[in-house]
Amino acid sequence: MAQVLILGLRIQERIAARPRAVTVASLAAIVGISLALGFYNLDFLYGAHVDEPTKVVLVADKPHNYFHPPLLIVLARALAWLGAASSDLERLWAGRLVSVMAMTAAGALFYLVLTRYADRLQALIWSCVFASSPAIAVHAHYFKEDALLVFAICLGLHALVRLVERIDLHNLVYLGIALGLAPSAKYVGFLNSVGLFAFALWYCRLGARDAALVVVAGAAIVLAILLVSFAGESGTGLGDVLTGLARELKHAESGHDLGEWFWAGYGLTHLRHHLLPSITVMTFLIGLGAICLALVKDRDRRVAAFAAAAFIWLFALELSPLKIVGQMRYVLPVVVYFLLAAGIASSRSIAMRSRAGATALALVALTVTAHAGISYVRNMNPSKDTRTKAVEFLTANGMTNVVSDYPTGYPVPQTWDYEALASYDYLLSLRFERYLRGGELRAQNSQVYALASMFHCLDGYAVATFSRLYGDYGFVAPTVRIYDLKRGASCIPPAKSRP
Incomplete structure (x- = not known):
């Protein structure tokens, strides 16, 4: 263990000396991990996921019912067309490939956001925790909207940190596009976009012109995706979108066949049954400890911001009736924000007191989480x-x-x-x-x-x-x-x- 810590410290010294080369190498490592886990057992049982056959039919020729936003189907149709897909299995692969690439891009963006606030070694390790976690590795396999939502959230965060650094036309448009992609990926992404936009207004003190530019860019990307979706089928229009959205809102209100309202005494279902398996108990405890240290001892505002976002998401989920045990996908936004807060706290609070201790804890989190992620993906065979x-x-x-x-x-x-x-x-x-x-x-x-x-x-x-x-x-x-x-x-x- 001592040799590992010494090696970690030497790596950290080399990282400080060659930041650009290390950034490229780190991104390559994260992308490699994401792709390796994403393609591993990508051929798991077709039909075992209850929603995938419906998606495949939508890619083929059935008009979209808009129970879910169109971005996933638009991208899957594009890949199916490029690959000349002619069978359901080929269309399925096109949809699953969209998820693999979305999660891979999300891992790279996660690292780019984390390096803004954490030292590069901690950013690399915690980004690998993110990429290899069961939450990310498993959901990269499904022809579902969840991977695109994770990508859109990470893209929005990257756009936001760039805007915080510099307010200019490119970054304003970038933020608008990112915020528009989230609800186009999954309707609940609208809440995330509203939150990021509100933060940008407050923290960056955007004027009316800048705010309008972000809104117009976001609305334009949503409209563009809808128009592409309408062009790829016949007999659908805005009325179908509104009907699908109304159906999803009703589903969010009523839940599934089990009703587990927080105040009815069934609280913390998502925390116990979904978040902990998604990142492992050990990583949760290490991350929570680092966050508490950063908040109590150091009053770190950046950690507070990301941790607050994580717990607001979790609290909102616990208040909803959407709590069927086994539906881990609901906590994916929580995973993004919690691991970002943990990575920043590890770098800015634990490493400030002990670089070796911070490296050791981060490596423990990586080892435990990667073992769980690889094990779950292995069982998809x-x-x-x-x-x-x-x-x-x-x-x-x-x-x-x-x-x-x-x-x-x-x-x-x-x-x-x-x-x-x-x-x-x-x-x-x-x-x-x-x-x-x-x-x-x-x-x-x-x-x-x-x-x-x-x-x-x-x-x-x-x-x-x-x-x-x-x-x-x-x-x-x-x-x-x-x-x-x-x-x-x-x-x-x-x-x-x-x-």
Whole structure:
């Protein structure tokens, strides 16, 4: 360990001597890590992520329903056209490639932002923590909007720090474009853009002309993306966008089939079940300790700004009903801001007292986080997937007339209606844990309690359970259980007991 610390200090001295070369080398390392993890097992099960088949259809020829913003589909269509994609699998790869490249660019931008406020060694290590974290490495694989949102947030932060350094036409337009990309990537990105714009107005003391320029640039990029989207399909227009947006706002208000409001006693779901697995408990504790030191002892305003953004995001998520355990993607903005605050605090507060100590703690965070990130991505291999093992078990034991209650990536019949279970002999369940947990929560829909009772009863008729260490993260190797419905027929509630 002592040799590692000495090596780290020598590297830090060389970094100080050759900043430009080190910046290029650091960016190359971060990009390399992001690409390596992003392409590793990029061929994980198609159909296992419930939203990907819908995205593939939108890339092919179906008009966009605008339940999600169009940027992802526009970019995926462009890549599919450039690659002459003619099959669903090729369109899927185009969409997943967009996510890989977005997360890779986000990692580079994260480093460029962090170097403004942290020494280059700490910036490099904490940027590698970011790039190799489960949150970033895993979500780089999905044909979903989340990677583009992370990229847009990092782009907005980079534009903001440039504007803080110098207010000129280029930086104002740059900030406007970045702020416009966020809601074009994901509707919730609008909140992030509003926050960054408000900060720019206050901190940079922008005049009316400068503020208007940022707004016009942002609106122009949103409009341009919409127009490109409309041009790529027929029969859609602004009315479809408004309908899709209204649907998403209603979803944000009502949540999923489980309702977990913060003040109903189910608080800190996102912190415990989503943020901690996304960056690991060790990295969270190291980062939180560094942040507390920077705030209490040094009154560091930069750390305070990024930490405040992280906890405001987290608090807003905890107040919302969007808390299905396993939906780690919701905390991605929190990961960005928290790790930036941790990296700055490590450099400006811990390193100020002990360079060796700061390097040691940062390396511990990197080691633990990278191990988790690599392990989760490794388990995305289709041959290691729990869904694969479950299907192989069914085939090997001659079990037929099977139904699944969630997409598996295999041609297994699927139903969302548990009333239909009486028609099948076996249930391959990926959602049993959701309802067992829901049965312990207050003020739920009666159907949740009925299903919780059903799964409690079916526990006595479980044939097999498949799980993996470093599984149950997002769509990575979820716990799968097979139930014998013939023997457990009495467990299925009659239709009249459920609305």
